[in-house]
Amino acid sequence: MEALLISAGVVALAEIGDKTQLLALVLAAKYRKPVPIILGILVATLLNHALAGVAGAALAAAVGPVAMRWILGLSFIGMAVWTLIPDQYEEQSARPPRFGIFGATTLAFFLLEMGDKTQIATVALAARFPSLLAVIAGTTLGMMLANVPAVLLGEAAAKKLPMRLVHGIAAAIFLVLGVMVLLNGGPG
Numbered sequence: 397m398e399a400l401l402i403s404a405g406v407v408a409l410a411e412i413g414d415k416t417q418l419l420a421l422v423l424a425a426k427y428r429k430p431v432p433i434i435l436g437i438l439v440a441t442l443l444n445h446a447l448a449g450v451a452g453a454a455l456a457a458a459v460g461p462v463a464m465r466w467i468l469g470l471s472f473i474g475m476a477v478w479t480l481i482p483d484q485y486e487e488q489s490a491r492p493p494r495f496g497i498f499g500a501t502t503l504a505f506f507l508l509e510m511g512d513k514t515q516i517a518t519v520a521l522a523a524r525f526p527s528l529l530a531v532i533a534g535t536t537l538g539m540m541l542a543n544v545p546a547v548l549l550g551e552a553a554a555k556k557l558p559m560r561l562v563h564g565i566a567a568a569i570f571l572v573l574g575v576m577v578l579l580n581g582g583p584g
Contacts, residue, residue: 399525403534404541406521406569407514411542416508420546423504427497430547434540436501437547441539442532444509445518449532452522465577471520472574476567478513514539517570524577 411417423433459467495503509515518535525531 397530399521399527399530400534400537402573403518403521403525403531404538406573407517407535407538408541409538409565409569410514410517411539414512414514414542416505416512416514416539417543417546419504419508420543423497423501424547429497432496432498433501433547434544436498437505437543438536438540440502440505440509441536444506444515445532445535445539448515448518449522449528449535452519452524452531453528455519456523465580468520468524469574469578471516472570472577474574476570476574478516480564480567524573 420433420437424430427433455467494500514535518531521535522528522531
């Protein structure tokens, strides 16, 4: 349960103001069909984070516990710094989607999430916690918690959120996790 809750919380906070959340806002404003957009986000996130989770679990199995502690601790601290750097997203062309709204959303989210901070966080969380399914469920839940309101409420809600505060909170959580791991007293 701890892996699920920490994964969901960290990813939800890290996702606020992220380029994939901006993509959710753009898609919602452009197509005004929330159900296929939300389902596309869910499918893309499950696929992307399952791959990231497997990579994290494989990393944990491949290196020793001391090396893993340093890799994870420094990764979480790096995530704290990265979270403070604002994302920029350039809107794609206004052509109608080739694969429908669901297909366009799924493909766009999957590709945009590659190498993104939430995917890297999923790798690190999967390497840290023994329950791969709990981490994938948690990071997917975190993505949905951040992106579904963006789809449903649109751009107006995003403009009202204090992004610096939200990013600061997410960075602080990553920093605390990194320090806890380095001190060998981390969660899990």
